[in-house]
Amino acid sequence: xxxxxxxxxxLASLVLAAPAILIAMLGIPSLLGYPLSERExxxxxxxxxxxxxxxxxxxxxxxxxxxxxHVVIDLGNWVSIQHEGEGGEHAHYHxxxxxxxxxxxxxxxxxxxxxxxxxxxxxxxxxxxESGYNRFFVQYALFLAGMVIASLADTIxxxxxxxxxxxxxxxxxxxxxxxxxxxxxxGLRVWVVYRVSDAALLFAAVTLHHMTGEGDFDRLLGTESWxxxxxxxxxxxxxxxxxxxxxxxxxxxxxxxxxxxxxxAMEGPTPSSAVFYGALSVHLxxxxxxxxxxxxxxxxxxxxVIVALGLVTAVYAYLVGTVQTDIKSALSxxxxxxxxxxxxxxxxxxxxxxxxYVALTHLIGHACLRTLQFVRAPSLLRDYHELxxxxxxxxxxxxxPLAAAPLRVRGWLYxxxxxxxxxxxxLTDYIVQPFVGLFRWFDRLExxxxxxxxxxRSPEQxxxxxxxxxxxxxxxxxxxxxxx
Amino acid sequence: MTFASIPWLELAIAVxxxxxxxxxxxxxxxxxxxWSLTFTGLALACSIVAWxxxxxxxxxxxxxxxxxxxxxxxxxxxxxxxxxAPLVPLVALLHFLTVLGTARTKMSRISFSRILAGEAxxxxxxxxxxxxxxxxxxxxxxxxxxxELRERQRPTRVYLIHMGMFVGLLxxxxxxxxxxxxxxxxxxxxxxxxTILVHVxxxxxxxxxxxxxxxxxxxxxxxxxxxxxxxxxxxxPNWVLxxxxxxxxxxxxxxxxxxxxxxxARRFFAxxxxxxxxxxxxxxxxxxIISLTGALALWGSVIVSxxxxxxxxxxxxxxxxxxxxxxxxxxxxxxxxxxxxxxxxGLASVGFPGTSGFVAAELLVDGAVSANPxxxxxxxxTAALNGVAVLRAYFLLFTGARHQASVPLRITIxxxxxxxxxTALILGGGFFPQVFIASSHRAAExxxxxxxxxxx
Numbered sequence: 001x002x003x004x005x006x007x008x009x010x011l012a013s014l015v016l017a018a019p020a021i022l023i024a025m026l027g028i029p030s031l032l033g034y035p036l037s038e039r040e041x042x043x044x045x046x047x048x049x050x051x052x053x054x055x056x057x058x059x060x061x062x063x064x065x066x067x068x069x070h071v072v073i074d075l076g077n078w079v080s081i082q083h084e085g086e087g088g089e090h091a092h093y094h095x096x097x098x099x100x101x102x103x104x105x106x107x108x109x110x111x112x113x114x115x116x117x118x119x120x121x122x123x124x125x126x127x128x129x130e131s132g133y134n135r136f137f138v139q140y141a142l143f144l145a146g147m148v149i150a151s152l153a154d155t156i157x158x159x160x161x162x163x164x165x166x167x168x169x170x171x172x173x174x175x176x177x178x179x180x181x182x183x184x185x186x187g188l189r190v191w192v193v194y195r196v197s198d199a200a201l202l203f204a205a206v207t208l209h210h211m212t213g214e215g216d217f218d219r220l221l222g223t224e225s226w227x228x229x230x231x232x233x234x235x236x237x238x239x240x241x242x243x244x245x246x247x248x249x250x251x252x253x254x255x256x257x258x259x260x261x262x263x264x265a266m267e268g269p270t271p272s273s274a275v276f277y278g279a280l281s282v283h284l285x286x287x288x289x290x291x292x293x294x295x296x297x298x299x300x301x302x303x304x305v306i307v308a309l310g311l312v313t314a315v316y317a318y319l320v321g322t323v324q325t326d327i328k329s330a331l332s333x334x335x336x337x338x339x340x341x342x343x344x345x346x347x348x349x350x351x352x353x354x355x356x357y358v359a360l361t362h363l364i365g366h367a368c369l370r371t372l373q374f375v376r377a378p379s380l381l382r383d384y385h386e387l388x389x390x391x392x393x394x395x396x397x398x399x400x401p402l403a404a405a406p407l408r409v410r411g412w413l414y415x416x417x418x419x420x421x422x423x424x425x426x427l428t429d430y431i432v433q434p435f436v437g438l439f440r441w442f443d444r445l446e447x448x449x450x451x452x453x454x455x456x457r458s459p460e461q462x463x464x465x466x467x468x469x470x471x472x473x474x475x476x477x478x479x480x481x482x483x484x
Numbered sequence: 485m486t487f488a489s490i491p492w493l494e495l496a497i498a499v500x501x502x503x504x505x506x507x508x509x510x511x512x513x514x515x516x517x518x519w520s521l522t523f524t525g526l527a528l529a530c531s532i533v534a535w536x537x538x539x540x541x542x543x544x545x546x547x548x549x550x551x552x553x554x555x556x557x558x559x560x561x562x563x564x565x566x567x568x569a570p571l572v573p574l575v576a577l578l579h580f581l582t583v584l585g586t587a588r589t590k591m592s593r594i595s596f597s598r599i600l601a602g603e604a605x606x607x608x609x610x611x612x613x614x615x616x617x618x619x620x621x622x623x624x625x626x627x628x629x630x631x632e633l634r635e636r637q638r639p640t641r642v643y644l645i646h647m648g649m650f651v652g653l654l655x656x657x658x659x660x661x662x663x664x665x666x667x668x669x670x671x672x673x674x675x676x677x678x679t680i681l682v683h684v685x686x687x688x689x690x691x692x693x694x695x696x697x698x699x700x701x702x703x704x705x706x707x708x709x710x711x712x713x714x715x716x717x718x719x720x721p722n723w724v725l726x727x728x729x730x731x732x733x734x735x736x737x738x739x740x741x742x743x744x745x746x747x748x749a750r751r752f753f754a755x756x757x758x759x760x761x762x763x764x765x766x767x768x769x770x771x772x773i774i775s776l777t778g779a780l781a782l783w784g785s786v787i788v789s790x791x792x793x794x795x796x797x798x799x800x801x802x803x804x805x806x807x808x809x810x811x812x813x814x815x816x817x818x819x820x821x822x823x824x825x826x827x828x829x830g831l832a833s834v835g836f837p838g839t840s841g842f843v844a845a846e847l848l849v850d851g852a853v854s855a856n857p858x859x860x861x862x863x864x865x866t867a868a869l870n871g872v873a874v875l876r877a878y879f880l881l882f883t884g885a886r887h888q889a890s891v892p893l894r895i896t897i898x899x900x901x902x903x904x905x906x907t908a909l910i911l912g913g914g915f916f917p918q919v920f921i922a923s924s925h926r927a928a929e930x931x932x933x934x935x936x937x938x939x940x
Contacts, residue, residue, distance in 0.1 A: 031907060033821065033900065079843050079917050081925045083773040093774050093850060095843060095917075157846065161837040168836070171875065178883035181812050185884075191875045199868040206846075206853040206860060439745045442738070450684050454639035 004066070011058040012073045012101060015109060016152070018052030019145035026138045035134040042124040045137060049120055052148065053113035060106050070225035071101040072154060098154035104226040104290055104360065108151040111364055115275050115371050116144050122375055123271035132176060136269065139176075143169035147280055151287070156205040156220070159291075163201055163252070163284070167194035170281050173272040174265045186264035193261045197251025201288075204244035211237055221294045227349070227356045231294040238295045242302035245292050246309065253285025253339050255313045259320075260424035262336055266328040273328060274374030278335050279367040286339060286363055289346045296350050303350030310347060314340030316421050322400045323417040327377045331370065338366045491548040492534035493562050496576060497607045499527045504600035513591035517583065520596040524580040527603060531576040538569045546611070562611040567712060567780070567927040571610045574784055575704050577905075578791045579603040582696050585795045585902045587802035594694050595632070602628045602700055610709060618713055619658055622676070622706065623651050629693055629701050638692035646685035650675040657714070666720040670728055673715055677707030677765055678758050680735040690754040695798040698754075703791045705761045705783060711768060712931055729769025733862050736762035740869035744876060749807035752877055753797055759870055760786045760833060763863060767848045770859065775851025776928035781844035781921050782835075785913065789832035789841055792906035796826045800881065803893045809877060812884025821895035823882040825903045830874035832910045834867055840913025843921060 025044040029036055036044065063069060080094040101109075120140065127133050146165030153159035171194060175187025211233060212220050222229035231238060249255065254262040265277040276282075289296070289306060296303050314337050321333030345359035388395055402413050419425065503523025510516040537543040546564025547554070553561040564572065583599060605628070609621040626647040633640045650672050657668030678686040690698045711728065739759035746752035764786065767779020799822055800807060800815065807813070816823045828839075835845030845867060853860030895903065913920050 031824065031904065033895075077918075079847075079921045081774075081777060081921060083925070083929065093777075093847060095846065161842075164837045168831070175879060175883055178816060179814060179886045181884040184812065184879045187883075188872075188876055188879050192872050195868040195871050198871075199864045202849065202867075203853075203861060203864050206849050206864075207857075209850060210853050435741070436745055439741045443742060443745060446684055446687070446742075450642055450688050453642045453645060453684070454688070455641060456639055 004062070008059055008062045008071055009073060011055045011062070012071060012099065014055035015052050015059065016073070016099060016148065018048045018055065018113075019141065019148050021051075022048040022141040023138075023145055026134070026141050030134060030138060038124070038128065038133055041134060041137045042120075045120040045124070045140070046117070049113055049117035049144070052144075053110065053117060056106060056109045056113060059101050060110065063101065063106065069102055073099045073101075073152075075099075095157055096155050097158055099149075099152040099158070100154035101152065102225045104287075105152045107360065107364055108287060109148055111367055112144065112147040112151060112280055115279050115367060116140070116147070119271045119275040119371070119375070122274075123269070126271055127269065130269075132178070136173070136176060136272070139169045139172050140272070143173070143276060143281075147284075150284060156208055159288075160198075160201055160205055163248075163288075164198055166281055166284060167191070167198060167252075170194070170265070170276055173276060174268045176268050176272065183267040186261075186267045190261045190265055193251050193258050196258075197248045197285075200244050200251065201248035204241050204248060207241055207244065211241070221292070226291070227293050227353060229294040231298055233295065233298060235299050235301075238298040239302050242292065242295045242299055243305065245288060245295070246302070246305060249285030249288045249343075250309065251285070252288070253282055253343070254336055255285065255309055255340065255343065256316050256421075257423050257427065259313065259316065259336060260420060260427065262332045263324075263329045263420070266332055270328075270374065270378055273332075274371050278331060278370040278374045282335060282339055283342070283363050283367055286342045286346060286359065289343065290356060290359060290363075293346070293349055293353075293356055296347065297353070300350060303347045306347030307344050308347075310340045310343030310345075312340075313337075313343065316340075319402070319413065319417045320420050322402055323414065327381060328374070331373055331377065335366070335370050338362070338370075342366070487537060488543050489549050491551045492530050492537060492543070493546045493564060493572070493611055494548070494551055494553065496527050496530035496534055496572065497562065497604050497611070499523055499530060500579070500600040500607070501604040503527075504597045504604065507600060508597035514588070516596045517586060517591050520583045520600060521580075523600055524576070524583045524603060527607065528573065528576040528580045531573040531607065534564060535569050535573045538564045559614075561614065561617055562608060563613055564611060565613065565927075566923070566930045568610050568613070568709075570784060570923055570927075571704075571709070571787075572607055574787045575606050575610055576603070578703060578787060579606075579700060581791070581795055581902045581905065582700060582798075584898050585799055586696070587799065587896070587899075590802050594696055595635075598628055598632065599696060599700065602697075606700070606704060606706070609706060610704070613713055615658060615714055615717075618710070619654050622654065622710060625701070625706065626650065629689060629697050632693050632697050633689075636692070636694075639688075642688040643685050643692075646675055646682060649682065654710075654714075662718075663721050663724075666715060666718045666724045669710075669715045669718065670720070670724045673707050673711045673728065673765075674731055676710060677705070677732070677761055678702070678735070679731045679762065679765075680738050683735065683739070683758055686758055687751050687754045690750045691748075695750070695794065695801060698750075699791070699794045699798070702754075702757055702761075703794060704787060705764055707761065708764050708768065708779075708783060711765065716768075716931060725769045725771060729766055729859070732762040732765035732769065733859060735759070736766060736866045737862055737869070740866045740873065743873035744869055746873075747808060747810045749797055749801075749809055749877065749881070752809060752873065753794055756793070756833065756870060756873060757786075757790055759866055760790055763848065763866060766859065766863065767851065770851055770855040772851050772855055773925070773928055774847055775855060776931060777921065777925045778844055778847030778849075778851050780924035780927050780931075781917075782841065782848055784920065784924065785835075785839075785841040785844045786833065788906065788909050788913070789829050789839070792825065792829035792903075792910070793833055795902060795906075796822055796829055799895075799899055800826075804887075807881060809880045811880070813881050814883060814885030814887045816882040817886045818889050818893040819882075819895065821900065821903065823878070825895075825906070826882070827874075827878055828907060828910060830878065831871075832914070834871045834874055836871075838914045839910050840917070840920065842914055843917040844924075847921070 075097040078095045078097045082092050127136055142165050146162045150159055150162030153162055171187045171191035174190050175184045177183045208220055221231055251258050266273050317333045317336035317340055321330055324330040324333060342359050342362050345355045349356040405413050500523050507516050507519050534546050538546050547560055605621060605625050612618045612621055633643060653668045653672035657665050657672055675682045686702055736759050739755045743752050743755035764779050764783045767775045832839035832841050835841035849860055849863050852863045
């Protein structure tokens with residue numbers, strides 16, 4: 001038995017080590033100025049992802065064979081400090097690094113390895129001779145590490161670690177074609193939304209830490225394996241923490257009102273769009289809600305908010321998706337509609353806990369389907385063009401579902417859908433612009449105050465911008481990209 | 485001669501002082517740079533040895549039987565304790581990397597002798613705990629940037645007014661006692677730290693002085709050291725600490741917001757730095773062991789990460805001139821390694837996972853939430869805004885276009901050494917934080933004891 005336990009711990013360690021090895025293999029040579037060649041990068045990706053995938057399948061087989069549904073890998077306290085004051089006061093902080101393999105985490109870990117491995121093999125051809133080949137795979141390795149850590153985290157701090165890695169790598173991949181301004185603007189937009197989401201998760205994490213004294217999930221959500229955990233929090237505490245987590249999930253999964261970033265994220269290369277925003281990254285918010293399911297059990301109000309948010313997102317994504325004119329945007333909204341439904345299923349788990357299994361199955365199935373569709377998208381367009389050339393005319397285009405709406409609301413619905421629900425405009429007009437306006441006003445005041453004190457007349461200093469070459473010929477890969 | 489008999493700490497300060505005299509006589513910028521590198525390297529080595537001696541208990545307070553200053557003044561002047569022991573080598577490292585990363589094109593335009601003299605003063609400041617001596621060193625420390633501003637014929641009034649205010653408040657604070665003294669010292673700390681309403685000297689210094697001078701004057705966060713050595717032991721009444729905390733909290737959020745909208749890279753850097761130095765002061769005010777540990781850990785992390793961030797910006801300026809954040813510059817194409825360094829140091833400064841700032845920021849937030857959830861929320865908002873500011877600057881400087889140059893602008897060997905050193909420190913502190921945090925924890929406990937039992 002001891003040998004079997006040692007074996008599963010060894011396999012679990014391999015699951016965690018694989019992404020770290022990949023980051024080291026790709027990152028360290030790049031830092032030293034000697035990046036790996038395409039072939040070496042490809043081999044490193046294949047071997048480490050395969051290692052992680054087979055190790056995680058091994059853990060799953062062990063769990064099924066021994067009927068053990070909760071394997072915990074405790075790497076100890078990363079940081080631990082104790083303070084015993086003279087007045088008897090006691091202060092304690094520890095940052096535990098623990099990972100758990102259970103019914104929820106192991107499917108997502110296997111899914112992550114499988115989809116990222118497939119996309120890695122696809123991308124090694126797709127990105128061939130692209131100038132940012134090495135950069136793409138370094139960010140890809142960071143994303144893999146983030147997904148695996150977030151999936152398997154057994155403490156909320158560890159989850160936050162993975163969550164942030166996913167956020168950074170996603171934003172950088174959106175801006176992958178970095179010689180054009182649009183992807184960079186969109187990458188920044190994605191990053192801003194992710195920071196809001198990160199802040200909500202961090203606040204939830206420290207609030208939980210404060211309420212329970214621990215960040216460990218088994219203290220917070222009970223020692224029972226998922227989904228039978230029970231939280232020790234009161235209903236109102238669960239609601240407060242749950243709402244913060246819903247905000248974090250909304251940002252990560254592009255739920256309303258943060259949906260605007262999802263089509264913008266399609267500016268990145270097709271492989272990253274497929275695996276990150278179509279399949280994995282967009283489901284991370286739903287995964288967080290599933291992980292926190294004991295909070296949903298405790299608070300009916302929280303469950304209601306989650307169901308409502310999921311429904312609004314699903315309807316919104318359906319309406320907006322019907323008028324999209326490019327394939328990646330259409331797929332992204334289709335993906336969002338499904339994520340909305342998954343969130344509804346998670347909320348319904350308050351009344352019917354079996355719905356959490358439904359949500360998990362839905363999540364896995366949807367991720368696989370959407371990856372296939374995204375990867376197929378560029379060649380599908382080519383097939384359509386060949387078909388149209390062959391028949392000598394456009395393919396028949398049936399009217400969309402909005403055409404069936406009553407005449408009185410049809411125009412409004414079209415405007416709403418074409419403007420993507422005015423969500424971006426609302427966030428820009430009521431949050432971004434007032435913020436920027438206020439701080440620019442402060443900035444002007446400061447410059448005038450400095451000029452006044454210094455006795456100079458012109459507070460504004462003109463700085464020449466280094467002249468970039470903006471009219472570059474686009475690479476073949478960029479040309480192939482269908483812009484969101 | 486034994487290890488303990490060698491005055492390592494005094495050597496760490498004397499070497500750059502001698503170096504300043506030697507280098508001031510050199511006319512060739514390249515040889516001045518090489519000699520400066522040697523002197524700052526020696527100072528760094530001595531400060532590391534002094535720190536190791538302190539850690540191993542070979543020199544309990546960093547002093548030696550061969551020290552010269554006790555013979556001159558009749559008392560110990562320079563000492564190491566749990567607070568200052570790690571800070572002295574960090575400050576020495578910052579100076580070493582600054583000299584190492586100086587581009588040839590800039591060598592004729594900066595004064596290496598002034599950098600070395602500044603290093604000696606700053607190292608002495610961080611190795612001094614006696615209020616009077618510390619105050620003299622703090623006042624000396626503000627003179628060098630003033631001389632540079634005058635030499636460059638740049639406006640000096642903003643700097644002069646604020647530093648005059650600082651010196652005045654400091655002197656009155658030392659001359660009085662009780663709550664009045666604490667209030668004046670608090671004022672001095674707030675001015676020196678660049679707290680809101682009296683912070684324009686920081687942006688002004690970055691705009692008018694050389695990047696190296698401004699960086700070395702502000703990055704070590706001398707105001708925090710002054711607060712710990714001068715204000716906490718008074719003992720400061722609660723309203724003084726709360727005053728520092730409230731002002732610092734507002735400054736942290738305000739500066740983070742300002743960093744997001746800046747159109748000039750130097751001002752952007754100044755605000756990111758101000759935001760972080762204010763966060764460190766917030767941790768001190770909360771006055772729980774956890775938050776104080778977080779603040780001290782964040783302090784060390786900020787010196788490394790923000791210092792590296794500034795040095796990266798300086799390397800970029802050496803290639804492209806003053807940098808604007810109004811449009812995409814596309815510098816990645818010509819300086820990819822600097823882009824990576826910019827991102828790495830910038831993310832470390834905002835406490836990104838895997839970097840030295842991550843656990844420090846977690847501790848600070850945890851302590852803040854325990855003490856006051858509103859402060860905790862403000863700390864998180866500050867971190868989020870700083871993260872946005874850093875990535876916005878990255879995108880504007882390095883992406884969105886393709887910069888083409890007729891000469892190679894890639895990273896030099898010296899710069900790569902600096903980058904790799906910083907990377908090792910940032911990632912080492914991120915992956916193995918216990919040593920770093922335990923050291924901060926010991927310093928936090930010592931500071932707490934000082935506050936509770938004044939005069940001991």
